[in-house]
Amino acid sequence: SSAPAPIPATLFPGDGIGPEIAEAVKQVFQAAEVPIEWEEHYVGDQIDPRTQSFLTWESLESVRRNKVGLKGPMATPIGKGHRSLNLTLRKELNLYANVRPCYSLPGYKTRYDNVNLITIRENTEGEYSGLEHQVVRGVVESLKIIPRQASLRVAEYAFHYAKTHGRERVSAIHKANIMQKTDGLFLKCCREVAEKYPEITYEEVVIDNCCMMLVKNPALFDVLVMPNLYGDIISDLCAGLVGGLGLTPSCNIGEGGIALAEAVHGSAPDIAGKNLANPTALLLSAVTMLRHLELYDKAERIQNAILTTIAEGKYRTADLGGSSSTTDFTKAICGHL
Amino acid sequence: SSAPAPIPATLFPGDGIGPEIAEAVKQVFQAAEVPIEWEEHYVGDQIDPRTQSFLTWESLESVRRNKVGLKGPMATPIGKGHRSLNLTLRKELNLYANVRPCYSLPGYKTRYDNVNLITIRENTEGEYSGLEHQVVRGVVESLKIIPRQASLRVAEYAFHYAKTHGRERVSAIHKANIMQKTDGLFLKCCREVAEKYPEITYEEVVIDNCCMMLVKNPALFDVLVMPNLYGDIISDLCAGLVGGLGLTPSCNIGEGGIALAEAVHGSAPDIAGKNLANPTALLLSAVTMLRHLELYDKAERIQNAILTTIAEGKYRTADLGGSSSTTDFTKAICGHL
């Protein structure tokens, strides 16, 4: 019997510490014999001097073709007219849902020990329209756009996710007491979808109250779904509860079944190239990618090895209070496979 | 020597538990011999059947004349065309800054014991414009309006507050990496004002990162100033860090030196009239009103009596895990004056 053909997946190591943490993923995947063949492309803040390009057609095509990819942190190119690369990728690949599992890591102590929730963020619309202008001298406005179709799509994703991941409740986060039409439409879409999932409990929580509840008792929440900016805010808040963006995975879901997993922390130029970076967020993101590919055994094995290494505490990078290098931490994980 | 003439102040007890907690304030003020004469008006969800009014001209005039007032929780009148009364008061009285001190209460344990910050929220503009409409079928938009004048005004208030309250740092909270024009203008105004206060450290923090930092280490912050919705979200998050809206004071500052202090929690109709409500938030709000009137000794004495009562723990209302009635808790405070 011959080995199954490897699955092609796109890899954008990104900037700063990106290449080092991407290397950690490659090593762990190799040690776990994950049948993935990486297609590596550079996307980041270094502009190709010949073409003036910082985002090539080939990089985008690679994700579109493979339908699955992993991205490291990308700095925003400096200079006129350059949007954040994260936003450009979201738009180009129509990455409509950003999914962030957030759970307490055994053995890594924070003020909270009972966090186990998922934030699902509408990732392309809302406050991120980019539509802003001056109304009169000294008064500017920006437009928040809520389309029914995008709201239904992310709501559908959230309920489907809840159902297929054994989750019991979906909370829609909003400020419809103030933005009755926009957030009101978002809620209306969530309600419509909720009707198709009678086995999932549905509730609506105002964003200010949600943030208060999250810091008081995050165990009250299961799956949260919300418009773009609220998702931006609440996903970072939740990451903070369990230790920060260096520890939390993220995956973007796009049209046509694309999944682009990503570490959402920064590129940390100050420690780049020094073998000090913590690859946990990118590794756990890679695990969400494996689950998306239904490689559940590999996903489980790798996740356990990461969590065990952190829980044991012998090999931890500086951000977690240890003194291990990126490579030693990575070796320790491989040793637990 | 005759006693100084009492200072008139407006009192809106509000709905639900409002009258009971307002009564607690009256008793504590009397026990502390605060030279205030209350002018009480009903503003709330009960509509006068003769005039169909839920907000009388006399109530507004009372605050405008006295320039100082205290409000309890107000439910939103049910029926077509009724906005939240809180919003109506903000608009009518031009309450441009909402100031919420947030500090850990000695002896009342939460996950955090080092919180001591002030959120200052622009209270009239931004995402609360009420301007929303359908663009095409299935697409709605809402307008966030950032005027230079309102931004300068709240920034000025924040820096002045920092300076006069011995605070060292002002952090402007924003999402100008996405909303470059609107939040960009807000930041520009903060920077302009910051230049006039070289003794105050000024920094800018992106809202998602701010929320993460707040839950990881709130001691990083001192005074925070921000547009309306961010203030709504962050002030509730901060209240959650120290125990919730039942414990945190709030004061609204308006044009012409108006100060309307308020409890920002709900009217709790389920426990209304049962002598179970916790008057702490309204009492501490009343204390901010006294400071506004420069009655510093009275303010200090009352605040100490409240905090001592809570710290001792013998008399606590149910929301704080005790079994005291509103009146017994209030008596205990009076006993500590």
Ligand SMILES: CC(C)[C@H](C(=O)O)[C@@H](O)C(=O)O
């Ligand atoms: C970097 C920034 C543009 C981005 C966002 O606001 O979405 C980031 O905060 C995120 O959550 O991915």
Ligand SMILES: CC(C)[C@H](C(=O)O)[C@@H](O)C(=O)O
């Ligand atoms: C009740 C609601 C309209 C209000 C707001 O959004 O401002 C409340 O949350 C507050 O903070 O006072």
